Amino acid sequence: MEHKVIALPKLNNLAPTMESTALKLMEEAGELAQAIGKFRGLSGEVTQIEEKEVMRMITRELLDVAQTAVSMMYVLEEYYNVDIGLMLEEHIQKLMDKGYLSK
Numbered sequence: 651m652e653h654k655v656i657a658l659p660k661l662n663n664l665a666p667t668m669e670s671t672a673l674k675l676m677e678e679a680g681e682l683a684q685a686i687g688k689f690r691g692l693s694g695e696v697t698q699i700e701e702k703e704v705m706r707m708i709t710r711e712l713l714d715v716a717q718t719a720v721s722m723m724y725v726l727e728e729y730y731n732v733d734i735g736l737m738l739e740e741h742i743q744k745l746m747d748k749g750y751l752s753k
C-alpha cells in the first residue's frame with residue numbers, strides 16, 4: 651500500500667471551531683475549483699498563465715484544503731474527544747471494503 655505522509659501543523663494563532671473550520675474548508679474547496687477552472691479555461695476568460703504556474707496555484711489551494719481539514723481534526727480531538735487514529739483505521743477499512751484499496 652503506497653502512502654503519502656504529509657504533516658501539517660496545529661495553528662496556534664487561531665481559535666478555530668468546528669463551524670469555522672467547516673466553513674473554511676468549503677471556502678478553500680471553492681478556491682481549488684476556481685484554480686482548476688482557470689487552468690481548464692472554464693471561466694470563459696483566456697488564461698495567459700503558464701501551466702507550471704497554474705499547477706502551483708492549484709497545489710497551493712489543495713494544501714489549503716488539507717491544512718483546513720487537519721485543523722478541523724485538531725478541533726474534533728480537542729473539543730469533542732474524537733480519536734482520529736481510530737477513525738483513520740476505520741476509514742482505511744472502508745476503502746478496502748469498497749474495493750478502492752487492497753493490501
Ligand SMILES: [Mg+2]
Pocket residue numbers: 678681710711714
Ligand atoms: Mg486558499
